[in-house]
Amino acid sequence: MSPEQAIAAALLVPLLGAAGVLLCRRRPNVREAVTVLATLLTFGAVASLVPAVTAGGRPGLELFEVLPGLPLAFAVEPLGMLFALVASGLWILTSIYAIGYMRSHHEGHQTRFYACFAVAIAAALGIAFAANLFTLFLFYELLTLTTYPLVTHHGDERARRAGRLYLGLLMATSIVLLLTAIIWTYAVAGTLDFRPGGILAGRADAPLAIVLLLLFAFGTGKAALMPFHRWLPAAMVAPTPVSALLHAVAVVKAGVFTVTKIVLYVFGLDLLRTSGGGEILAWVAAATLLLAAAVATVQDNLKRRLAYSTISQLAYVVLGAALANGTAALGGSLHVAMHAMAKITLFFCAGAIAVTAHKTEVSQLDGIGRRMPITCGAFFLASLSIIGLPPAGGTWSKWFLVLGAADGERWAMVAVLLAGSLLAIGYLMPVVVRAFFYPPPAAGEGHGEAPLLCLLPLTLTALGCVGQFVFAEPLYRLLAPIAGM
């Protein structure tokens, strides 16, 4: 398969999968088989691009010109490659998990669920491979729209209200801020292509660069920078597989990926540094990082706690880009992969507990580790990765982030990064401690471990967190070019 065909396949297979899901709606087993097949084929197509990209190739695919100078085009560079790998790889495990979860929970509208899920993945891959801002924006909006039915899955008043907040915030930021920034960039630079070194460098003076940078950063609502973060906790009304893959991986990573990509390929690190925009963005990210982590420590609902943790961890990636040096950008990009693996594990565990023990609050989890040792063990490993401790992958991303901040002698930022990790201990470890060391409630409860289809994926992702620690080399080699190493 040539790289062009692989790109096309990666984008088309999920869409065909969605069509297949709709066609097989009367036969659930066939329908789920179609989903799993689509996930495997998609991952295969994405993975086949890795050798070429690691070797320095930038395979591309140009479809047609939509507006003069604005083609619908795709080009795979290291950052997008990583994001696509993460999204499509974790989609396989999530769909297996979803089968176990949705059936144990007797959820309705499962056909719509799987179909929208597949289209959302196609949109995420479109974002990952986009060769210009216009293509990226197209798929960005598609991702918002296709995840809306997933957020409002239950259809009750609570879900509807969450859906309104979700759509309202993401649409408002993307249309008012992001679109304005895109068209403004086009008016200034005359192109929207992503180019190493940036397209604004030399064309925008410092004040304009700062305005555009802030428009881009806040306009990318999916990156959940405060004060535009409220949609993410609201989206937690969705079924847990959605929270796991979309609101810990695909959607939010699409946000920080967009910010990083804009910083690297629209502004360029030099313009970011010289204009002073990086400094402002770094402080915005730092504030989000600490505030969200502090909020997470007082959430009792487990999924909400994880959501605020996600907001805090996303700010790490934005901070990495804003520090405007290669090492920090590498750390931020690595964190996309590390955090994805860890956070999806945490959500899988939360869902497994909800589906098995019907418990959703942290305060209800006393002693649950004795009944569900594998689930809670996985939770512990993933927590280590979020905090950034060995033997989990998060260690490396935080290592490079701190190193980058120290390189630039940004000691305040080093302190922020470390404080974020301390807060992460504060909101994750109590869960583990409660589960393993608190005595279980007196009344015996008749549940054991989670269903096998839930347990298997979460074990694999927990092991993945460790794997990312031990085998970080290929990721490093893939990403090294963006940091200029």
Next chain:
Amino acid sequence: MSEHLPILQVVVPLLAGPLCLLLRHRLLVRGLATAVPLACLTIAGLLLHRVQQVGAISYHIGGWAPPLGIEYRIDLANAYVMVIVSAIAAVVMPFLPGHMGSAMVRRREHLFYAIFLLALAGLLGISATGDMFNAFVFLEIASLASYSLVALGRHRRALVAAYSYLIIGTIGGTFFLLGIGLMYQMTGTLNMVDLAHRLPEPMSPGTPGSRTVLVAFAFLAVGLSIKLAVFPLHQWLPRAYAHAPSAVSAFLAATSTKVSYYLLVRVVFSLFGAAYVFDALKLDRLLLPLSIVAMFAGSTAAIFQTDLKRLLAYSSVAQIGYMTLGVSLASVTGLTGGLVHLFNHALMKGGLFLAAACYGMRLRSSRIADLAGAGRLMPWTTAAFVTGGLALIGVPGTAGFVSKWYLVLAALEQGRWLVAVLVVASSLLAVAYVWRVVEVAYFADRDAGAHPIKEVPPLLLVPTWILIGATVYFGLRTELTAGVAEAAAGVLWESLR
């Protein structure tokens, strides 16, 4: 034959109208009324193709040379308008017989088709002609036919709506005529090209007759603004569109205001010229704020409607604001945005009104609350509505995005970043009114006691989806819309002056 295309464009529907009265037989009339818009579309397509190849075509009626004889002058701008007008007419045709509510209409179907074809002839005539008085005649033909089409609505309130439309529309038509009269007084000619050359240079206040020219322009601009429903002259529009039969609303919303817009653009750019209108008169200082107010007021009013067709009608007021914004930005990019939106909005609003017609057929109501459960029971219609709604919002990948792109770009080119932000911010109001409908259709359950509903037949779904599909297609491929609009804007900008 092919050199007579400009006149055939108008004469075919104009003669087919009375022919309906003679035929009377239901099937023959239906066949004729289906064939004529398709023929018009073919002619318009051929004309557009020819104009793209060889430039403007001048056709002398009866062989009388202009400026004495009547000239039909086809350039990119009006060929483009004629394509969209006849395409919409062809697509809404299947809706007409089945959907016309009252028994009176069904008994006298041939009368209805006669009026419809006359309206089409009028709209195409306005577009094709190069003679101001001729344009007035066709404007009246189209308007009179529209009043009677609106009056055919299911409820008796349609009569009141048609009557108020008639009064206001006639005032607009009269103003237009007065403007023509004053110009004729100054120049002694009615031919557009000739007028453009002969209008006295009005830049300096001392020039004899400059006051008369100013008054003439004012009458023309206000008259056309009424027909176009520029805020705050839009009061007739929501009432007329809400009470007309849905298919008629689809046709009028997609064509009638568009042709008025074309005529306004023609008067502003070709007759008087951008230098006079914008540099000397500063029309943009008036039209720009009005356009922005229209965008916000129209969309805000749409949010609070309880009736689906009124919602779409108020949304039209807002969308017309985008089109006039394109004029008032006074640049080629801005005018391109306006012309592109003319085309795109015709597709979106036509498609949305057709979806409303599908709902109306099954639900026997156009109240938004009655759409409960429609998402599940009428999935294709609802999907069409959602897609059309996304285009109104301007989501990328739909035609609405292309329009907004040009408008925002035009505003930023001139450094008017506040205007740019207001344009994108107003699309958020569209999110609000579209999503109100979406939430009812998908999340509310239909009352247990309500009569059962099912999806409409393919005969109605196909035309709806042709328009809705076109909004997606033209959101991705823009050679025919933005490409032609940009070229047309260039032609208009250089103008006949």
